[in-house]
Amino acid sequence: MINPFYNLIWVILIIISSGFLFSSKHFAFLDKKINYNRESNIDGIRFLLASFVAMHHFIFSYNYFSGKGWSISKHNIFNDYLGVFSVCVFFLISGYLFVSCCNNNNIKWKSFYIKRFTRIFPMITFQSLVCIAILLILTKQSINQIIDTDNIYSIFDWLNGGISSLRPDLFGIHQSWVTMGGVIWTLQWEWMLYFSLPFICVLMGKTNKYNILLASLFLFFYVFQNYSYSSKSFISLFISIFTISFLLPFLMSLFNIKKYNTVTLTLIILLILSSYFSHYIYKDSVICASFIVGALCNQYKSFFRHLISKTPSFLLNILLIISFLISFAIFHKKSYLSFSFVFSCSVFFVILLSGANLFNFLNLKGVIRLGNASFSLYLLHSIGWFIINKTLLHFNILHISYVFYFCSTLMWFFICYLSLLTFNKIEIPWIGYGQTLGKSL
Template identity: 30%
Template sequence: MLQSYQMFGWILGLLLLCWAVFSSRLFVFMDNPGSRRIERLDGLRFLLAFSVAMHHYVYSYYYLHGQPWTPAVFAHNPLNLRMGVFGVTLFFMLSGYLFAQSSPASWLHFYLKRFLRIAPIFYLSSCCCVLLALYLQRHTLVSRDMLLNLYYWFDAGITGVKPPLFGMRDARLINAGVAWTLYWEWAFYFSLPLLCFVRQKTGQLPLAISVLFIAVYCVAPFNQQKAYFIACFAVGALARIVPESIQIPKKLCDSAIVLLLVLIFSITTGRYHINFLPLFALLFILIALGGDIFGLLRLKAFVRLGDASYSIYLLHGLAWYGMNKYIAAHNLVLNRTQYTLVSTAVMFVLLIICTLTYQYIEKPFMALGRRKSPWLKE
């Protein structure tokens, strides 16, 4: 495992390789000509998914070398510790930004589209976890509560529960336990009808500020983490309307974003603490105002991989777990250089697989969700 500055250099090298490989014509099938989507947000999605993958890279390495899945393993990799909070925080803000103004003609159709967007890759990830757990437990198989436990693994993330599989108590770590964030995504989606009703009465700005107030001053004293997540969605909603009243020169936005990134990766603790939310909030608002980190977020490779970010998010844990489990099972002894080269190869195989899962699984189901269902009134 690389240490500190070496890890930083490797991560930068990975991003450069991503830029070189995925901007080639081989991946032109990932382009969306004529799309009205905001390119810098697609590029942001990739960097967020990549950050979470690098966070779990350290967890997975130490876990499969006999250490517990706790933040203590980041003693020599503080950058990777902070990358996890960075990725999840901005993902939640991005959801708040995209859906804050939702007012669908049919809420049933809205939830159908959300299900078809979330469930297919979730089920693919769960199937891989179930099959791998079944293989690993083949000699000590426990069938008690098997059907009930399997139910939770195929709930599309709504319950946030991932029980043991076939007696494997830590089965949720096969995919790095990433499905917990979907519980909060669904909670946000289910709150939208109420938020939409209140927004029509008050306007979006008073609503967003009110939710922030409740999170910071009413929820945080009892549960910092829950307050933090609620506030993230509210910040995303706030960022949606800030550009209507404020305009900042792009170079100033980009310079401020770089400064904020330095602060975030220097002084935050790697925990979801409400005290650090202003840094992340200002960062996201500057991106909403047009900041793209001097063009970084608009790089063709990052925009393309941004489409595959959900696949990257749900499948990267399987890649790290499978790699480390194979090395351990075959008693392979790799030095730091060899392990890093293997990790690099695994990462790029993962990214290529994710472009294909987006193209052949995610994209068709999203198209299906956009169709008008004859049994749903619009």
Template identity: 30%
Template sequence: MDKGTHSQNRVERLDGLRFFLAFMVAMFHYMMCFSFFHGQGWSEDVNRAAYLVIINMGSLGVAIFFIISGYLFALVQPASWIKFYQKRICRIAPVFYLSSILCIFIAISLQKDNFNTDEFFNSLYFWLDMGVIGNKPPLFGLENAHLINAGVTWTLFWEWGFYFSLPIMCILRDKIGLMALITTILFICVYFISPSNQNQAVYISYFTIGALARKLPEKIQIPKSICNIGIVLTVLFMLAVADRVYNIVYLPIIALLFIFIAMGGDLFGLLKQKAFVRLGDASYSIYLLHGLAWYGMNKYIQVHEIVLGRTRYTLVSTVVLFVLLIFCTLTYQYIEKPFMALGRRKSPWLKQ
């Protein structure tokens, strides 16, 4: 989620975009959490017929987050890879630990009458691994503990995989060229990986599409008005027509969507509005913490046996959402920014 070294306009578009992506994921988990606490389980398949657009919103948000990472790091050439990973750790770890610690305290609170410390330390390791392993086991005997924060840290497993692959990717990029590398990876994903594991194929492809979108503006130009219309049409298609976002056949549509943004599309100025740009700064906090807000709200309603009609439930949820956004702007200001600055400092153990 770094901003990179692009022009101010490019940064503003990406930051504004990040807010909408985080919001889309939050709305998806809003629906899933409601379903979970009302006895329908945490299942996309159960809810797909009734809530296809909302489910596709969540998946599309994650897909574009992956593409942004590929876009930002396509041309990376760090002087020190140790320094690079130092910055990544300082960017990812602080809010990750905040989210995990809150999950642990909530699990303790919920399990106080049935406290089980078996395998606690083994479980704790996975909850404090910065998302590298991608596994979140039960806490204190609480099954589905990963749902306390909506299980969002699974995406960090793929982000770290991308970061760890970059040294090799950079060597190959410099040897055969970026476009040749992009073509090779996409070919492997489509024809060799997707037949056995379509999700893995599309996740890897998303990072690769980001690199493609970084390169294409050097070759072709599309008028901004066409880009904006293209964004609207591709988003509408992916939300309302596509049966499933994580489907290899829709890669060209998702690629077009982000390419339109990379070539100047800003949704008729919407992505550059200052309010959305500022909220986009806090998108990582919003992404990692929104599940706690929905889970806490629904658990409180359940424990206290509060009966809310649809209107009152929506009003309460809206208030919770606004509180969440305020809280996340504070975590960005007082947690994320200081640690990002720390990550840019010279490391005392490295030769400068």
């Protein structure tokens, strides 16, 4: 059994040591391909968030191979919190970064979606292919069974780029998704955010034919398919959306609301709606609220920064840690993602945006490098835990603590190194290709 206290100490030590280790000049080749004009503390926090998710799944994976199923022990509540906290802040960051698209009157949706496709699909496809290869090695099926029609169709589900979180069993192996730790469910929500942006533009009164067409497709795939025509939640949601899309421009002109406030007004209305519909679809509403609050943080980032601009750096970092602990206290009481938890995480995020950097840790070269490679780290860590735990179980040494932690430490550093390689060899080339193709349209 994993001791929660010693495990927490190990988690802190390997995360900090990773930041310093990968600051080495041996990884300087990555710096030429990193845009340092971006907000470095956000890049740095991405590494911490991806690491927290990895350590969250570290417990799940250990329990799975210990015969307890894909679960987390109750006495490891802090590890459980790290995963939920990270997902919530990741959603806040996504809302923060992508709401700017709604401010752009001349956004080229073809270019936008091509860039998103080339940013996400190649790395997820690589992850899926690695998982499929592992499952092929472990399967006991014959060649004829492997090339069965069911397996072929299931493989296509594994190669959907995260648009759907469906990962069916392959080659007769129960719970095949354990190889990748189930991390794809958050990417399904990311895609929903990207596809919802034209819909938000329509709510803001930007009703050109492309926005209306894409907004209609968004409603069809992500609303109509999830709610019955006869259900109260569907009827209420449809009427609310229909009414707002027509009344918002009128209300803005009636109350003389300036144009630059349209995004804020739309987001506030959507936040109110998400709160209302939490009575019917709680988890969905809370996740939507995460994106919306992140977007609102983007609209008021200058205000927040000005508000605490004279706050000493030392005190700002203390406030960041305190906000983290407060959000943990809220989570500890509820033990799930909630509206109160989202808003407490948003306080953490606002302090981060205002310049907090965890006493300059987030500005370390290694942390920024790994932060840029956080997408790879997020996708690959569960494969690493699966391989090491499967191997230790095979040799019957999984429960020898010093062997387990020594091997897990080596695997963690390998996961970080592999993430940097895939970022350099897969992510960066495809990002460049997407940007080139997007400019040509």
